[in-house]
Amino acid sequence: MGGQHGFGSLQIESGEPPFHHEWEARVFALNRFMLRSGRYTLDEFRAAVESMPPAEYLAASYYERWLHGIERLVREKGVLDVRPG
Amino acid sequence: MFALGDRVRTRIANPAGHTRLPRYLSGRAGRVDAVLGTLPYPDRRAEGIVSARETAYTVRFENADVWGPDGEPRGSICADLFESYLEPLEEQ
Amino acid sequence: MSHVHDGAHESSHESSAGAANRVKTLVAALEAANVLTERELDETVESFLAHAQPANGARVVARAWVDDAFRERLLADGNAAVAELGIDLAHWAPVRLRVVANGPGRHNLIVCTLCSCYPLALLGPSPTWYKSDAYRSRAVRDPRGILAEFGTHVDAGVEITVWDSTAEVRYLVLPERPAGTESLSETELEALVTRNGLIGTALV
Structure with a gap:
């Protein structure tokens, strides 16, 4: 979105909390965990986030976009599949 | 392979998949500001080819060459771009 | 967790509640599949907040201000120089650090227009504005306008x-050392x- 017009002025918060809700911290941790355990790469994660339909992407918050990417990769990679043995 | 100071132009492209060439820098002329060596290549890694690597460069673009009259008039933008994104540009 | 606060955020109330439910469902499914535990997720957040500290970045800059040889090493090879101070950049992922110095007539500003890349180990958790569409779209086109919104005049x-x-x-x-600080430790x-x-949105 580099250069695009119309996103308005910055919203600079006081205190700047890293997470605004418990679920955002969980999403951050889920992604870290998946990356570090080799379930997917950072590039696959970025591609999964970017695969959101543009209208949904723009309407979603930062960590909602991440959640979309994680859910998609968990499905695609069969992370929930039962493994034999 | 490019060297420090080489003039380059980014490829004109609009891939459906993942790339780290920002749209706003497609088809723009710049100059190699640093040679980064070989880095993981995102366009292929996003497709599951985990071992993909490619030479990358920091390329400096003058603002006027990116935005014409519609950006900050002075100064420049630097981005880290892969060999596949670039083609040589003759000195004028 | 004490690092979670109420306040301004990007998501609407309804979509945030929806996301909270989706996360709960996903975590429960991952636990049931023996992929991870809630405890591991909590530890991941705690470890991140413990390692990612803006004080690390401040140490690097102050050292560069008082030690010219360190400054040269820092500008030549950021990873090696911060390792001298015991800072492990690769805690999360193997990244290369490039330090860019402000100087007379020269100012630098950092952005990631494609996502939100940021030197977490040195700067701590990134602020919401850095990850916002407004910053990502405008920093490359109108850096002076961005600086003005922070009250920063160059x-x-x-x-x-x-x-x-x-x-x-x-x-x-690497910001310029403020005038009149010669006597400071x-x-x-x-x-x-x-x-x-x-990040470059302020002068020091």
Whole structure:
């Protein structure tokens, strides 16, 4: 979105909390965990986030976009599949 | 392979998949500001080819060459771009 | 967790509640499949907040201000120089650090227009504005306008370089040492360094 017009002025918060809700911290941790355990790469994660339909992407918050990417990769990679043995 | 100071132009492209060439820098002329060596290549890694690597460069673009009259008039933008994104540009 | 606060955020109330439910469902499914535990997720957040500290960036800058040889090493090879101070950049992912120095007539600003790449180990958790569409879209086109929104004025003659972090290189701005700080100790100088100064949206 580099250069695009119309996103308005910055919203600079006081205190700047890293997470605004418990679920955002969980999403951050889920992604870290998946990356570090080799379930997917950072590039696959970025591609999964970017695969959101543009209208949904723009309407979603930062960590909602991440959640979309994680859910998609968990499905695609069969992370929930039962493994034999 | 490019060297420090080489003039380059980014490829004109609009891939459906993942790339780290920002749209706003497609088809723009710049100059190699640093040679980064070989880095993981995102366009292929996003497709599951985990071992993909490619030479990358920091390329400096003058603002006027990116935005014409519609950006900050002075100064420049630097981005880290892969060999596949670039083609040589003759000195004028 | 004490790092979670109420306040301004991007998501609407309804979509946030929906996301909270989706996360709960996903975590429960991952636990049931023996992929991870809630405890591991909590530890991941705790470890992140413990390692990612803006004080690390301040230490690097203060050292560069008092030690010219360190400054040279820092600008030549960021990873090796911060390792001298015991800072492990690769805690999360193997990234290369490039430090860019402000100087007379020269200012630097960091952005990631494609996602939100950021030197977490040196700057701590990134602020919401850094990850916002407004910053990502405008920093490359109108850096002076962005600086003005932070109340930061750079003279018209100063050239701004905007660094768009499009690969696994992370950027850190080395601000100019403020005038009149000759008598300050390294520790006192560290206290002057702000997180925004290291992104380039403030002067120190």
